[in-house]
Amino acid sequence: MTATxxxxxxxxxxxxxxxxxxxxxxxxxxxSVFIALAGMPVGLDGRSIIQPVLSMGFLSLLWxxxxxxxxxxxxxxxxxxxxxxxxxxxxxxxxxIGLGSAGGLVLLMVLIQNFNLRDPLVNWSPQLLNLLSFNxxxxxxxxxxxxxxxxxxxxxxxxxxxxxxxxxxxxTVVLSVLAVSVLETFLTDxxxxxxxxxxxxxxxxxxxxxxxxxxxxxxxxxxxxxxLVGTRIKDVKEQVVGLPAEERKRVNxxxxxxxxxxxxxxxFFLGKIANELLANVGLFVLLALGLNVxxxxxxxxxxxxxxxxxxxxxxxxxLTSPNSPGFSPELPxxxxxxxxxxxxxxxxxxxGAPVIRMRGDYLAIVTLGFGEIIRLLFLSDWLSGWFGGAQxxxxxxxxxxxxxxxxxxDPRSVFLLVLVFCAIAIYVSWRLENSRLGRAWMAIRExxxxxxxxxxxxxxxKLMAFVVGAVLASxxxxxxxxxxxxxxxxxFLMLVSIIILVVVIVGGMGxxxxxxxxxxxxxxxxxxxxxxxxxxxxxxxxxLIYGALLVWMMLKRPExxxxxxxxxxxxxxxxxxxxxxxxxxxxxxxxxxLQ
Amino acid sequence: xxxxxxxxxxxxxxxxxxxxxxxxxxxxxxxxxxxNGAGKTTFFNMISGMVTPTAGDIVFxxxxxxxxxxxxxxxxxxxxxFQNVRLFANMTILENVMVAQHCRTDQRVFGxxxxxxxxxxxxxxxxxxxxxxxxxxxxxxxxxxxDQPASVLSYANRxxxxxARAMATRPRLLLLDEPVAGMNPRESAELTELIGRLRSEWGxxxxxxxxxxxxxxxxxxxxxVLDHGETIAQGPYSHVANDPKVIEAYLGRPVGSEQTxxxxxx
Numbered sequence: 001m002t003a004t005x006x007x008x009x010x011x012x013x014x015x016x017x018x019x020x021x022x023x024x025x026x027x028x029x030x031x032s033v034f035i036a037l038a039g040m041p042v043g044l045d046g047r048s049i050i051q052p053v054l055s056m057g058f059l060s061l062l063w064x065x066x067x068x069x070x071x072x073x074x075x076x077x078x079x080x081x082x083x084x085x086x087x088x089x090x091x092x093x094x095x096x097i098g099l100g101s102a103g104g105l106v107l108l109m110v111l112i113q114n115f116n117l118r119d120p121l122v123n124w125s126p127q128l129l130n131l132l133s134f135n136x137x138x139x140x141x142x143x144x145x146x147x148x149x150x151x152x153x154x155x156x157x158x159x160x161x162x163x164x165x166x167x168x169x170x171x172t173v174v175l176s177v178l179a180v181s182v183l184e185t186f187l188t189d190x191x192x193x194x195x196x197x198x199x200x201x202x203x204x205x206x207x208x209x210x211x212x213x214x215x216x217x218x219x220x221x222x223x224x225x226x227x228l229v230g231t232r233i234k235d236v237k238e239q240v241v242g243l244p245a246e247e248r249k250r251v252n253x254x255x256x257x258x259x260x261x262x263x264x265x266x267x268f269f270l271g272k273i274a275n276e277l278l279a280n281v282g283l284f285v286l287l288a289l290g291l292n293v294x295x296x297x298x299x300x301x302x303x304x305x306x307x308x309x310x311x312x313x314x315x316x317x318x319l320t321s322p323n324s325p326g327f328s329p330e331l332p333x334x335x336x337x338x339x340x341x342x343x344x345x346x347x348x349x350x351x352g353a354p355v356i357r358m359r360g361d362y363l364a365i366v367t368l369g370f371g372e373i374i375r376l377l378f379l380s381d382w383l384s385g386w387f388g389g390a391q392x393x394x395x396x397x398x399x400x401x402x403x404x405x406x407x408x409x410d411p412r413s414v415f416l417l418v419l420v421f422c423a424i425a426i427y428v429s430w431r432l433e434n435s436r437l438g439r440a441w442m443a444i445r446e447x448x449x450x451x452x453x454x455x456x457x458x459x460x461x462k463l464m465a466f467v468v469g470a471v472l473a474s475x476x477x478x479x480x481x482x483x484x485x486x487x488x489x490x491x492f493l494m495l496v497s498i499i500i501l502v503v504v505i506v507g508g509m510g511x512x513x514x515x516x517x518x519x520x521x522x523x524x525x526x527x528x529x530x531x532x533x534x535x536x537x538x539x540x541x542x543x544l545i546y547g548a549l550l551v552w553m554m555l556k557r558p559e560x561x562x563x564x565x566x567x568x569x570x571x572x573x574x575x576x577x578x579x580x581x582x583x584x585x586x587x588x589x590x591x592x593x594l595q
Numbered sequence: 596x597x598x599x600x601x602x603x604x605x606x607x608x609x610x611x612x613x614x615x616x617x618x619x620x621x622x623x624x625x626x627x628x629x630x631n632g633a634g635k636t637t638f639f640n641m642i643s644g645m646v647t648p649t650a651g652d653i654v655f656x657x658x659x660x661x662x663x664x665x666x667x668x669x670x671x672x673x674x675x676x677f678q679n680v681r682l683f684a685n686m687t688i689l690e691n692v693m694v695a696q697h698c699r700t701d702q703r704v705f706g707x708x709x710x711x712x713x714x715x716x717x718x719x720x721x722x723x724x725x726x727x728x729x730x731x732x733x734x735x736x737x738x739x740x741x742d743q744p745a746s747v748l749s750y751a752n753r754x755x756x757x758x759a760r761a762m763a764t765r766p767r768l769l770l771l772d773e774p775v776a777g778m779n780p781r782e783s784a785e786l787t788e789l790i791g792r793l794r795s796e797w798g799x800x801x802x803x804x805x806x807x808x809x810x811x812x813x814x815x816x817x818x819x820v821l822d823h824g825e826t827i828a829q830g831p832y833s834h835v836a837n838d839p840k841v842i843e844a845y846l847g848r849p850v851g852s853e854q855t856x857x858x859x860x861x
Contacts, residue, residue, distance in 0.1 A: 427708075428708060431707045431708050431710070432704065432707055432708070434707075435702065435706075435707035435714070435718075436697065436700055436702050436703075436707070436717075436718075436721070437703065437704065437707060438707075439686070439690055439693055439694040439697075440694060440697050442683070442685075442686055442690070442694070443683050443686065443694045443697075446683040446684065446685060446686060447681055447683060449645065449665075449681075450677070450681045450683070451683075451694070452645075452664065452665045452666050453643055453644075453645065453665045453666075453669060453675060454666075454669060454674075454694065454695045454697065454760060454761075454764060455666050455669035455670055455674075455695065455696075455697050455698030455699075455764050456666055456694065456697045456698070457664070457666045457667075457697075457698075458666065459664075464703075464704070468704070566685050566686070566744075569685050569744055569746070577746065577747070
């Protein structure tokens with residue numbers, strides 16, 4: 001009432017929407033049951049987050065009531081409305097959602113105890129029941145779950161009731177603890193590289209997960225560090241933005257040089273596992289950067305991108321391996337690379353030429369087909385004289401550089417090589433984006449007919465995108481085959497194309513930084529098509545999570561994790577225009593004239 | 596300059612254009628008018644290569660345009676605007692006019708990657724020419740930050756930007772499809788003057804489709820009237836406006852209703 005009387009033109013948002021709360025409670029219940037039956041609690045139980053207290057398996061269920069309650073509590077405040085003051089009814093609503101989600105699990109437990117549906121549902125097991133009832137009786141387990149659900153649901157709803165600052169603190173702490181736990185392999189590797197075994201021993205439990213003390217330490221740090229640096233980073237940032245363009249450029253260059261130097265030094269402090277992991281991420285960064293040129297800049301939805309990866313890999317194998325069945329010149333890798341780039345470029349032209357004439361859905365399907373055709377050609381008996389069919393090509397030597405050899409058994413050198421090529425790919429994408437060609441690609445993405453009418457030769461320009469994308473993929477292929485040492489058609493399944501595309505979409509289409517973040521998150525944490533990520537236990541749920549992430553992204557954040565400004569504008573045009581109008585940035589001269 | 600002979604196009608059984616004869620001389624401003632569905636926009640699409648005629652020939656400066664892609668037509672020196680403004684809405688204002696210079700420039704991957712001197716000077720030239728073209732519209736477009744997306748522009752300014760984009764392709768013949776549609780009287784008067792200056796200062800020959808008769812009267816040297824895909828009259832405005840055939844086809848309604856009638860369009 002006070003808000004309304006203070007400003008009579010403002011309308012309060014309506015109160016708790018109970019119907020919506022009930023809906024979210026049901027969604028929560030269904031999600032919990034689905035996750036339980038997908039086998040996540042059992043499958044992920046082995047991985048602990050905080051040693052005796054919390055495992056990844058339980059976390060896979062516990063987030064549901066919390067997130068559902070938070071989601072259900074968020075309300076849209078339209079222009080001209082004031083957000084209402086939250087009260088205990090909101091907490092009650094959160095509690096209901098929590099109870100609902102937990103209720104789903106309780107129901108599942110009762111059903112598992114009384115019926116046997118193990119035949120269609122593999123995870124309908126006593127093991128799951130045991131886990132869900134905390135190894136106690138069903139009644140105790142059910143009560144515990146309802147209690148947990150209630151608490152988490154209320155907490156979730158409280159995120160809207162508590163002051164914003166406190167909420168963000170809580171979020172930072174929880175996410176830091178989770179992140180430190182997830183990054184365990186990487187961080188222990190790094191810290192041990194600096195000779196800090198004592199610290200890792202204190203923070204991490206020997207067989208995985210944080211120690212309670214370690215978790216508390218991380219939480220404390222997450223609380224204190226923002227307090228100490230908090231505003232200072234912002235101040236420095238503002239200072240830099242305030243600088244004249246010339247100096248800002250210099251600051252940016254220095255920052256770039258420093259981070260490049262750090263990256264180059266990093267591999268020497270990392271152990272085998274972390275280097276291997278980052279090398280894999282780097283290979284996908286390379287692929288994703290290439291696909292980003294094709295999909296993100298030129299707007300050509302290529303679902304068969306793996307074809308170029310395959311051509312790059314196989315050409316390298318044929319040219320360098322002594323075991324290559326047909327033709328075996330045994331070239332050194334750097335020279336082979338030049339040939340590989342040329343050949344992949346030509347293959348890009350050949351595949352591109354027919355494909356480019358199509359648009360939209362047709363184009364996507366045809367590229368999908370070509371991706372498979374290339375793989376099947378490498379697999380076929382017809383060409384097995386050259387490519388070895390299903391036996392593939394083995395014994396591919398590493399990369400001879402002046403100081404040593406880059407090969408799979410030495411992940412550090414592979415990572416360094418990958419870094420160099422990533423740098424090249426980033427430079428190429430960046431320069432091309434801001435050139436005549438890049439503008440033409442954007443114009444084609446916006447409106448192909450008009451681009452053509454404005455003098456852009458769309459066929460050539462799109463072919464160029466295809467070829468640039470192919471060449472970047474061939475780098476990745478060449479490194480891949482030198483790293484693995486052998487090459488088989490099974491490495492180039494359609495799934496790889498899809499995963500690269502997901503990396504680009506989740507990271508942020510059309511944005512170099514986004515693509516790198518996407519690869520780090522997806523390939524680094526969840527794992528690639530065959531490469532394990534930090535969460536090795538996730539491998540069986542990888543595709544499920546990829547899919548869920550993709551759906552969520554498309555609904556809530558179609559511009560990706562690190563969005564490209566232009567792309568965001570495209571996807572949120574209405575909001576953008578509304579904002580611009582409210583800020584008075586849209587010119588309204590014709591309307592003024594009319595009056 | 597542009598010579599069109601016996602041009603016909605059929606979509607299925609529909610004759611969009613029938614045996615059209617049309618001619619533009621260097622430095623002329625020609626208006627094409629006609630009731631809705633008369634084939635005016637098809638006529639433009641045909642010249643700019645977006646629709647292939649079923650019969651006839653289009654000769655521009657002694658060279659046939661038949662079988663050329665739209666981009667090649669633009670390269671020959673014909674640029675157009677669209678009836679329903681089609682800007683690259685998410686590119687900036689400046690980028691819109693920069694990309695239009697594509698066929699007049701030729702730096703490729705190599706230049707961009709190695710930042711050659713030729714590449715840099717060409718980028719500067721593209722930028723400068725883009726700004727020059729935009730400055731033609733005076734404070735209308737230059738007052739904006741040129742790095743804003745084209746989508747923030749008002750309707751009238753989008754039309755202006757579209758003309759600027761066509762100008763940036765360095766054409767000799769400019770095809771304007773309803774340049775003042777959706778503008779208020781003051782703005783259309785202003786644009787009328789600008790169309791005159793496009794000829795006098797930039798040396799463009801202009802063919803324009805327009806419904807606003809005051810604009811047609813003020814700028815055109817010659818008016819061509821289309822109806823059902825056929826030319827039914829041509830000549831100076833005063834002559835055409837009094838032609839009984841034109842009045843029947845185009846103005847054949849109670850006096851004063853033609854304006855309101857024509858404003859009902861998407």
